[in-house]
Every structure is written in C-alpha cells, then in structure tokens.
Amino acid sequence: MNLTEIAEQIKTEGQAREFLEKTLWPDGAVCPHCGLIGESYRLQPRPDGKTHVRPGVWKCSGCRKQFTVGVGTIFEDSHIPLHKWLQAIHLLCASKKGMSSHQLHRMLGVTYKSAWFMSHRIRYAMKQEGADTKLRGTVEIDETYVGGKVKGKGTKAAKDSKVPVVSLVERDGRARSFQLEHVTAKNLKPILQEHLHAWSRVMTDDSAVYPFVLKNRVISHDVVCHSRDEYVRHEDDRSIHTNTVEGFFSILKRGIFGTFHHVSRQHLHRYLSEFDFRYNARKVSDEERTEQAIQSVVGKRLMYRTRPCAEN
Numbered sequence: 001m002n003l004t005e006i007a008e009q010i011k012t013e014g015q016a017r018e019f020l021e022k023t024l025w026p027d028g029a030v031c032p033h034c035g036l037i038g039e040s041y042r043l044q045p046r047p048d049g050k051t052h053v054r055p056g057v058w059k060c061s062g063c064r065k066q067f068t069v070g071v072g073t074i075f076e077d078s079h080i081p082l083h084k085w086l087q088a089i090h091l092l093c094a095s096k097k098g099m100s101s102h103q104l105h106r107m108l109g110v111t112y113k114s115a116w117f118m119s120h121r122i123r124y125a126m127k128q129e130g131a132d133t134k135l136r137g138t139v140e141i142d143e144t145y146v147g148g149k150v151k152g153k154g155t156k157a158a159k160d161s162k163v164p165v166v167s168l169v170e171r172d173g174r175a176r177s178f179q180l181e182h183v184t185a186k187n188l189k190p191i192l193q194e195h196l197h198a199w200s201r202v203m204t205d206d207s208a209v210y211p212f213v214l215k216n217r218v219i220s221h222d223v224v225c226h227s228r229d230e231y232v233r234h235e236d237d238r239s240i241h242t243n244t245v246e247g248f249f250s251i252l253k254r255g256i257f258g259t260f261h262h263v264s265r266q267h268l269h270r271y272l273s274e275f276d277f278r279y280n281a282r283k284v285s286d287e288e289r290t291e292q293a294i295q296s297v298v299g300k301r302l303m304y305r306t307r308p309c310a311e312n
Contacts, residue, residue, distance in 0.1 A: 002287055003090050006083070016082035017056045020069045023294055031060035032072035040067075073297040074121040084108050088118050089293050092126075094286040097255035098274060123270040125297045126277035128176065136197035138171040140245040141204045143183045146256060146268060163265050165252075165272065168195055169245040175279045177252070177272040179265075185213045192217065203240055248279060 001009065010016050021029070028038025039061045045053045056068045070076050075085055087108060091099050105115035147162035166188065167177040176195055180187045192213055196202070200218045204210040206225045214221045222240040224230055232241040252275050256263050263271050281289040 003087065003094065006086055006090060010083045010086060012083065013081050014055060016086055017069055019086070020075075020082065020294070021056075023291065024069060024073075024298060029058050029069075031058075031063060031065070032067050033065045034060060034063040036060055036062040072299060072301070074125050074300055075297065076301055078121075080110060080114055080118065084110060085118065086294070088115075089122055090286070090290045092119065092122050092274065093278065093281075093289040093293050095259075096278065097251065098259045098271070100259055120267070120270055122293065123274045125300050126293060127273040127300075128276060128280070134197040134200075135168055135170050135174060135176065135195055136200050137173065139196060139200045139202050140169050140171065140242045141202060141210065142167060142242050142245040142249070143180075143207070144249045144253070146253070146263065147265075163268055165268070166191065167245050167248055168192075169248050171244055175245075175248050175276050177276050179269045179272060183207075183209060185209050188213045203242055205242055248275075251275065251279065 010019055024030070029040040029042075030037050031040055040058045041061065043053045043057045043059055043066070054068075057066055058068065059066050070078070070082070075082060078085070088104055091104065091107070099119075101112060101116040101119045104110070104119060105112040108115065110118070143164055143166045145162035146165055164180045164183045165177055166180055166183060167175055168191075169175040178191055188209065196218065198218060201220045201222070202210075202214055202218050203222045203224065204214075206223050206227055210223075211221065222235075222238070224233060224240050224242060232239060232243065234240070252272075255275060256271065260271070277293070278289070281292055284292075
C-alpha cells in the first residue's frame with residue numbers, strides 16, 4: 001500500500017497489528033522464543049471477564065510462552081502506535097534522499113525524540129545483514145569523505161572532521177558502504193575478503209591502496225587515472241570508469257547535506273545502511289520497497305541504552 005492507503009486503511013493499533021501478522025507470518029504465527037511456526041494460538045479473555053488479555057497476544061503450544069507480533073522486532077517495547085510505525089517506514093523508503101527526524105516529528109505528530117529513535121530503529125532494520133552473497137561481475141570501488149569544514153579551525157581540524165566512507169557498487173546491481181577510520185590496506189582487506197567475489201572484475205581510481213589489497217584477489221583490476229583527468233576509457237568491449245559508484249556518492253551526499261545537514265561520526269553507519277537499502281531496491285516501487293523493509297524488522301532490536309556503534 002502507498003502512504004494514502006496506509007493512512008486510510010490502517011488507522012488503529014489493531015488494524016496495524018493485523019496487517020503485520022499477515023505480512024510477517026504468511027504461514028502462521030511464528031514464536032520468537034523457540035521458532036515454532038503455526039503452532040500458536042491467540043489468547044482470548046474468559047467469558048466471565050475475570051481474565052484480562054492484552055490485544056494481539058499469542059501463546060506457543062511448544063514452549064508455552066506468550067508473545068505478540070512485535071516481540072523480537074524493532075517495534076518491541078515501543079509505546080508509539082504501530083500504524084505510525086508503518087507510516088514512518090513508508091516515508092523513509094519512498095524518500096530518495098531520506099527524511100529528517102524533524103520532518104517525521106511534524107508529519108506523524110510524535111515528539112522529536114520519538115521520531116529520531118524511530119528513524120534509527122528503521123535504519124537498523126534496513127541494514128543488509130551478513131551479506132550472504134558476495135558482489136560479483138563488474139564492481140566499482142571508491143572512497144569519499146562525509147563531513148563539513150569546522151568554522152574557525154585550521155586545515156587539520158577540517159580534515160579530521162570528515163569521515164572516510166568506502167563503497168563497493170556492482171554495475172547495474174547492489175551497493176555496500178562502510179565507515180572507516182582511515183582508508184588503508186589494513187582496514188580495506190577484511191571488507192574486500194568478506195564482500196567481494198574472487199570472480200569479480202574491479203575498477204577503481206588511481207589511489208595507491210587498491211593495487212596492493214586487490215592483488216591476486218580478483219580476475220582483473222582496471223584503473224582510471226583521475227589524476228590525469230581521465231574519467232572513462234574504452235578497451236575492447238569494456239568501459240573502464242568509476243561513474244557508477246560516484247553516482248551513488250552523489251545521492252548519499254545530497255541526502256546528507258540537503259536533508260540531514262549534519263551526520264555525526266557516531267551514527268553515520270546507520271545512514272549508510274539506509275542509503276544502501278534504498279539504492280539496492282531502486283528498481284521496485286515504493287510499496288514493494290516498504291514491504292521489504294517491514295520484512296527485515298524481525299530479529300532486530302535497538303534500545304536507548306544500546307551504544308550507538310555496538311552493531312557497527
């Protein structure tokens with residue numbers, strides 16, 4: 001459903017809970033405690049009214065524990081109505097350059113603190129967990145720096161305020177971005193080992209770090225020399241450039257500078273997850289992208305007391 005349909009058809013907590021149960025449990029209720037599928041039953045209050053049962057509570061026939069559709073998800077222990085959560089997810093999925101917490105605060109009628117925490121929970125759900133398939137084919141790799149100049153400070157302070165971000169982008173495919181302290185071979189090596197397939201054909205600029213970390217790891221490594229004002233080169237049937245990853249960086253920076261204005265080093269990895277998710281789902285509709293985000297909320301919790309970089 002689009003935002004209008006969500007607002008019209010899912011107006012209450014009960015309607016939102018029913019929608020989530022159908023979306024997250026297509027084969028029957030899934031117990032978050034033991035993983036048993038379709039072997040739970042909904043608890044109902046006794047006819048005499050002596051037993052109070054909260055709406056949406058289920059009980060597992062296996063482990064005998066109670067749960068709701070929100071347990072074990074980003075919605076757990078949240079006092080914000082579920083239908084507002086669904087609206088927030090759609091807004092973040094449908095906004096190409098992101099949506100600020102202030103905008104969510106105004107549109108959803110929640111406090112700024114609640115909107116900020118909703119945003120980060122949703123970004124946490126958007127994180128591409130595990131990267132179960134490595135990037136392959138033609139993969140472009142490049143780095144950029146996120147941050148602004150510190151007013152009244154020297155060149156060194158301005159440089160230190162910028163955070164390096166390295167992105168791996170498949171041509172006509174997926175993107176994965178990583179926040180680093182420094183772009184060095186030591187920091188890049190584990191990322192490339194985990195996310196880059198050995199059958200990849202890699203293209204980078206003429207940074208000195210890439211030949212060292214890519215040697216004997218991929219089929220080929222082509223370099224476009226930006227230092228010599230070279231931005232694309234044609235060899236046989238191949239176009240050697242890094243325009244794809246630079247196009248991704250343009251979306252990332254326009255979002256950060258134009259929508260959020262400032263992103264702290266502490267929380268930057270959350271925003272990278274958001275921009276990666278939207279880029280990887282760019283070929284589907286806003287509704288399908290929202291459904292993908294809702295499907296990814298299971299098994300993820302982020303609490304106020306959790307250190308922001310604990311999952312980085």
